[in-house]
Amino acid sequence: MELKTFKIELESLSPILITVTEGYRGFLYRSLRYYIPGSVIQGSIMTTSISEGLLRVNEAYSIVNKELFNTTPALTTIDFNYKYIKDLGIAHALCLRPKVKSKKMKRKYVISIDVGKIIKELTLKQVNFSEMVKEVLDRSIIDIARELEVHPADLEDCSGFPIIKQEKTWILMEDEERIRILPKTHISIEVKDWGGTVPGALYAYEYIERGLKFKSHISCPKESTIYKILKQLESIGYVNARIGKATSRGLGMIRLKLIEYPIEDLIDQVGINEINVNDKIIALETLSITSVLDPLPRPLKTGDVVSDKLNLGLKMQVVGILESKHGAREYRGWSIATNTPKLTIKGLPQGSIIFTRITKTPPTTNQLHQALISLLLLGLGPISQGFNIVYPFKKDPYILEVK
Numbered sequence: 308m309e310l311k312t313f314k315i316e317l318e319s320l321s322p323i324l325i326t327v328t329e330g331y332r333g334f335l336y337r338s339l340r341y342y343i344p345g346s347v348i349q350g351s352i353m354t355t356s357i358s359e360g361l362l363r364v365n366e367a368y369s370i371v372n373k374e375l376f377n378t379t380p381a382l383t384t385i386d387f388n389y390k391y392i393k394d395l396g397i398a399h400a401l402c403l404r405p406k407v408k409s410k411k412m413k414r415k416y417v418i419s420i421d422v423g424k425i426i427k428e429l430t431l432k433q434v435n436f437s438e439m440v441k442e443v444l445d446r447s448i449i450d451i452a453r454e455l456e457v458h459p460a461d462l463e464d465c466s467g468f469p470i471i472k473q474e475k476t477w478i479l480m481e482d483e484e485r486i487r488i489l490p491k492t493h494i495s496i497e498v499k500d501w502g503g504t505v506p507g508a509l510y511a512y513e514y515i516e517r518g519l520k521f522k523s524h525i526s527c528p529k530e531s532t533i534y535k536i537l538k539q540l541e542s543i544g545y546v547n548a549r550i551g552k553a554t555s556r557g558l559g560m561i562r563l564k565l566i567e568y569p570i571e572d573l574i575d576q577v578g579i580n581e582i583n584v585n586d587k588i589i590a591l592e593t594l595s596i597t598s599v600l601d602p603l604p605r606p607l608k609t610g611d612v613v614s615d616k617l618n619l620g621l622k623m624q625v626v627g628i629l630e631s632k633h634g635a636r637e638y639r640g641w642s643i644a645t646n647t648p649k650l651t652i653k654g655l656p657q658g659s660i661i662f663t664r665i666t667k668t669p670p671t672t673n674q675l676h677q678a679l680i681s682l683l684l685l686g687l688g689p690i691s692q693g694f695n696i697v698y699p700f701k702k703d704p705y706i707l708e709v710k
Contacts, residue, residue, distance in 0.1 A: 308617050310677065312526040312573060312684050313537050313565040315348065315378075316387050319521075321560040322514035324552040340513075341469040341480040342397075342657075345378035345595055345693030346638075347550060348523050352378070352540070355548040355563065361536050370536075375616060376527035377684065377691045380595055380657070382469050383480050384520050391522050392577040392683075392698060394472045399592045400629035400660045402470075402705055403448075403462045404479070409455050417470050417477040418455075418462075419705035420447040422590050422660060426701065429588045429626060429662060436609070436627035436662070467633035467658035470705070477705050514558070524568070526684035541565040570680060579679045582701050584668050588626070591661040591682065591697040596638055598654030598695065599688050606636075606655045613663070616685045620670070621678035623663035631658030638694070652694060661697065 325339045325347065353367050362370070370376075382395040389395055401420040408415070420443070428439050452459040469480045527533045540546060544564060551559040574580050582589060598604040599611060607613070607625055615621040634656025639649065655661070669675045679699045686695030 309529040310526060310570055310617060310681055310684065311529050311534055312524050312568050312570060313541065314391075314568045315352075315381065315521075315523040315525055316564045316566065317343075317348070317381060317521040317523065318562045319515055319517050319519045319560070320547070320562055321517055321558055323519075323550060323559050323561070324514050325550075340515075341383040343381040343521060343523075343550070344638075345380050345523065345696060347693070348381050349376075349378040349525065349693050351548045351550045351561070351563070352525060352537075355546055356536050356540065359540070359543065359546060361539050370533050371692065374527065374531050374533050375685065375691070376525065376531065376533045377686050377696065378525045378693050379523050379684065379696050380693070381521035381523035384471070384522050385483070385485055387520060387522065389471070389522065390576055391524060391573075392704065395522060396470050396472075396477070396704065397592070397594055397634075397658050398465045398468050398470050398477075398479070398631075399658050399705065400466045400631045401444075401703075402464075402466050402658075403451070404465045405455060405457050406461045406463050407457060409457050415478065415482060417465060417479065417705060418451055419703050420444060420451070421706055422703040423701070425627075425662065426588045426590060429664075440627070440629065464632045466631035467656055524573075524684060525565070537565055538567070541567060570677070573684075574676050574680050577680075577683065577698065578700055578702060578704060579676050579683075582675065582679060582699065584672055584675055586701060587665055589623070589663055589665065589679075589699055589701055591663060591687075591699050593631075593634075593655050593657050593659045593661065593697050594683075595657055595686075595694050595696040596635060596652055596654040597659070597661075597687070597697060598652060604650070604652045604654060606653060607661060612666070613687045615678035615681045616687070617678060617681045619674045619678040619681075620667055621665070621675065622667035623665050625661055626664050627662040628655065629660045629662075631656050634658045654694070 356362050357364055357367055384395055398417055401422055402417050404415045404417050424443050428434055448459050452462060465479060470477045471480050471483055545562050548561050548563045549559045550561050598606055609625050609627060611625045613623050636656045638652040669678055682697050682699050687697055688695050
């Protein structure tokens, strides 16, 4: 089974509303910031394929339910030259940033407690995971605070937040001045108004302003029907699509473009080529809600065994998990196909780190890399459609050397 992937370049043409919290502080409807779930992007692509006449509605339902494909979360970028994972990412559970500036650090850079230290400890000997992680954290936080010339209490957890690389350092996307999320205030005019519930009441929506750019990937086997549809969309070039809430009112208009991207280049770009068949411990960072069926969706836990969807023979056992602080832990939605609520999906939030021991390795390095990149592009476990996307790595991508 040959895996294919397409870069998705997305630009907002009108404000986008993707509500994550309703009634925050009484009247504010908070939107997702700097991050669009893969399930939302995937749904928009399927809807666009229908509107472009590439498939019928019943065919779309069949493809979604039967074919193997998935979409990574869309992350905000300044321009489309920024690369997924290499320049755009999500702060993992060991990422910190200083609350205050210091002589050594003029900006609030994101700093990672090296995940490689934990991988090394797990590789060398059998240890109690919780106790070992606590020892590593205690030593590392003190060392980082001393190096930055700040108090350890001035380091805060920023896990789960989207981050962007600027001048070889990582910062939170919310600290990038060229990327903005703005509130818009409305007055409710009737009980059924799309915001407030009391006539005359004030309410506000956060929205992603027009002109903001996002990058993502959608992937599938070459032999699939969805691959042919994606190639047709690619040949069209830029297509207009809609995403989020209130699209009938002119909101959520986007311009979308697909570009097929070589899998081998992506393997090198994200650092999976550094993993070899002799490695026993690797880390998986969750980029979306990640769960297993047991029989309902639940978060992964120590002892679970995961494998690749390409059936290349990769099996890994979970030996420890560090959950991120700020990611989403469950997903609720409404099915247009059945006009009923979707099954609530509970899982590990984005930015969590899953430490795994490889119990079965594909016979060749190339097959190992194909299996690992499939975890990023297709996810793990039976739940697809934008969920279970994980990034496998051995070398921590967010290490910052303070000069």
